[in-house]
Amino acid sequence: MRRKAILITGAAGEVGQALVERLAENNADDAHIISMDLNPLPPTLAMKVHHIVGDILDQTLFERLVSEYDITHIYHLAALLSTRAEYSPMLAHKVNVGGTMQLLQLAADQSEWKRKPVVFVFPSSVAAFGMGTLENKAQNPRPQEWEWNNPITMYGCNKLYGETLGVYYANHYKQLAEDEPAMLDFRCVRFPGLISAFTVPSGGTSDYGPEMLHAAAQNKAYDCFVRESAAIPFMAMPDAVESLVQIAATPRENLKHQIYNITAFSLTAEEFAAHVQKHFPNAQISYKPDINRQRIIDSWPIDMNDDAARRDWGWNPKYDAEKAFSEYLVPNIRKRYEK
Numbered sequence: 326m327r328r329k330a331i332l333i334t335g336a337a338g339e340v341g342q343a344l345v346e347r348l349a350e351n352n353a354d355d356a357h358i359i360s361m362d363l364n365p366l367p368p369t370l371a372m373k374v375h376h377i378v379g380d381i382l383d384q385t386l387f388e389r390l391v392s393e394y395d396i397t398h399i400y401h402l403a404a405l406l407s408t409r410a411e412y413s414p415m416l417a418h419k420v421n422v423g424g425t426m427q428l429l430q431l432a433a434d435q436s437e438w439k440r441k442p443v444v445f446v447f448p449s450s451v452a453a454f455g456m457g458t459l460e461n462k463a464q465n466p467r468p469q470e471w472e473w474n475n476p477i478t479m480y481g482c483n484k485l486y487g488e489t490l491g492v493y494y495a496n497h498y499k500q501l502a503e504d505e506p507a508m509l510d511f512r513c514v515r516f517p518g519l520i521s522a523f524t525v526p527s528g529g530t531s532d533y534g535p536e537m538l539h540a541a542a543q544n545k546a547y548d549c550f551v552r553e554s555a556a557i558p559f560m561a562m563p564d565a566v567e568s569l570v571q572i573a574a575t576p577r578e579n580l581k582h583q584i585y586n587i588t589a590f591s592l593t594a595e596e597f598a599a600h601v602q603k604h605f606p607n608a609q610i611s612y613k614p615d616i617n618r619q620r621i622i623d624s625w626p627i628d629m630n631d632d633a634a635r636r637d638w639g640w641n642p643k644y645d646a647e648k649a650f651s652e653y654l655v656p657n658i659r660k661r662y663e664k
């Protein structure tokens with residue numbers, strides 16, 4: 326019999342590393358964890374899971390995997406982020422759309438073969454929104470999932486299409502009769518900008534927040550690439566990881582939707598800097614807006630309406646801004662750079 330396994334793609338990225346750590350410590354079914362990325366995992370993590378250095382576009386790799394393992398859950402995290410994707414739109418489309426399609430097809434085939442849906446967890450992003458103008462942004466601070474879906478970045482377009490493909494595979498692929506089991510069980514959260522104490526992001530546009538903080542902890546001056554008043558939603562990494570685990574574990578019948586906004590707190594760049602300066606009073610932060618990255622941040626909402634996630638599966642972030650800085654980010658970042 327094939328061994329039960331959880332597959333995590335993009336495992337060497339920021340969310341990936343935190344999720345690997347979390348699931349290696351505790352996953353309800355004690356399933357085998359297979360992580361995959363183009364890059365190796367840090368050695369302390371690699372020893373906890375079965376890590377494969379490989380490309381999500383490599384079909385033969387997946388054929389081998391499913392011949393050995395019964396994949397019950399897929400956390401598909403691999404993606405090029407918003408700033409990076411603007412520089413390489415073809416590659417972004419290939420990875421973000423082609424990779425998602427490849428994984429969805431694999432999940433659908435496995436679900437059909439086993440006659441039991443594979444749980445497919447897909448992190449989407451605040452980048453799926455596009456507010457059009459700063460006036461719209463100010464007047465509509467908490468869009469619902471289906472509102473303002475007009476992304477202006479390749480990454481945002483890719484994420485929105487990934488969501489649509491997930492819903493298609495789950496609900497419509499092969500035009501199932503009503504009594505047939507679903508092809509796969511697609512569950513998606515839209516993340517705000519994420520902030521980790523242990524990793525520094527790269528290639529994203531919300532990166533100015535974490536970059537500012539990590540720079541201050543290392544006594545380095547920081548030029549923020551957006552203006553003081555730029556506002557978007559954020560979340561501390563432990564909450565992001567818990568949300569993925571939590572939505573995966575929620576009984577299907579409780580989920581009234583397949584796509585959920587989730588968020589924790591919203592800050593302007595200036596408010597973010599004030600939190601940083603409260604803990605690192607010598608932090609040198611100045612503002613040198615980059616016109617292209619500023620445009621991206623201006624297109625994202627100030628906040629997101631996550632009422633549905635709170636109602637359907639009990640989403641409730643542990644960290645508001647105050648607590649995120651004082652209890653998670655600052656103590657761990659201090660330790661990290663003291664070393």
Ligand code: AKB
Pocket residue numbers: 406407408449450451452480516517518519528529530531532
């Ligand atoms: C990015 O900035 O591209 C990401 C995101 C908000 O999805 N951090």
